Amino acid sequence: MRLILIGTSGSIISKSRSYPAFLINDDLLLDCGEGTTQKLQQLGVIDSIEIICLTHLHNDHFMGIISLIWYYWISGISKKLQIIGPPNTENTIKLILKLAHTPEKLGSLRIQYTELEDSEKIQEINTNYTIRSIKVEHIFPAYAYRIKDSKSVITYTGDTKPNQKIINLAKGSDILICEATFPDKLQRFAHKHGHCTSSDAATIAKKSNSKKLILVHISPVFENQIPIMKQQAENIFKNDIIIGKDLIKLEI
Template identity: 45%
Template sequence: MKLTILGTSGSTISKTRGTPSFLIDNDILIDCAEGTTRKILEAVGHIKDLEKILFSHVHADHIMGIVTLLWRLWLVEERKRPLEIIGPTEVEKVIEGFLELTHTPRDAIRYEIKYTKLKGEEKIVLGQISALKVVHHIDTFAYRIDRDKSVCYCTDSIPLDKISKFAVDCDILIHEASMPESYAEWAHKYFHSTPVDAAKIATNANVKKLVLFHFMPQLEGREDLLGEEAKKYFKGEVIIPQDMMQIQI
């Protein structure tokens, strides 16, 4: 199982980091930020293996790259088979709105976009993929992918006990750490988490590795401090990734 880390900044880009997007084994994309398609091409050379896109939520920093990706599949890859998009109930409205606003000729796109819309507070199981609603300004979901190894992805949420249960025994937990612990009150007010929050969840979940991301651009060059905070509460490996890092799980 291979994890390609495409974007690690939060809310907006920094000089060295794009906004969130992660690729699993070339066929599952989690969030699709601005610039995602180019980064996949740089890492893999093509996007023809893509089967599913999982959206945590529809805030701009997690979805603004979708039109470019869909156009690439249409114009270059000449895709014919369906593409599944999984996300909150409004994901179809947002993406179809983007396509309409950009005058995308829907009858020219030869592949079907299948939308799977998530509802409810309990864990949702979709084969190898599971989803869990978390707490943010708008409907937001964490995801877990179970293959020969397991990866859990959680972004844009206050810390929740149910995330630990959802991520239990994962090989890798990818968890947001938007700002340092000194800003915990502010982070929670705006439905985000700190490195300490992420580390405690990782410890309670008994995960092997913790990958932090969603770093606010104001922290550029100081991200290692977030890792040091997390290491006080999680004894496994803490990774502060750079964009384009690949991890063989």
């Protein structure tokens, strides 16, 4: 499995980081924040995307899908695209496309929407990958994903405060991509707003026995505290920790 960090910023986009998106091999995207379309062009994989898993419908995590669909339509690309996401994903995307004067019939692009249930149980969707998802604890329905092929597992938390369900989902992951929006001193604020600190991310990685932790959803507000946040995580999780940067590539 190959993982490329497309966008590693949090709610506020920054000079060096675009909004959340993570590419697995050359066909699956986890989230699709603004800036993703251009990065996929740069990487030469824009036409091979088959599946997009959206964690939740906050602006930073999905608005890139509008320009990606626009690109496929206007370029006359013939392909099938499966979009997996929370309840109301299809209505939301279709409404924005309509408001942006995109035609209802998208030429040769066929989009299949798969909406997750508003339920506490692990949901499984089988594609080329085994995709498992669990509802996490954000401000409104948000989901984490576990992506497995024949050899490896990558789990991505999306936005969430720490909880046991995400630990269960991530069990034994080769890579855990976990949001770390705030440093430890803002833990109460982080949890109140449905987010993790760097120590929370490290605790999830440790308790789930993940092999490697990538901290993402990095805010420019805390850019100067990144070394402290990494140290806070290293005090808890003794395996490899990577601070997410756009276009880092990892082979598992």
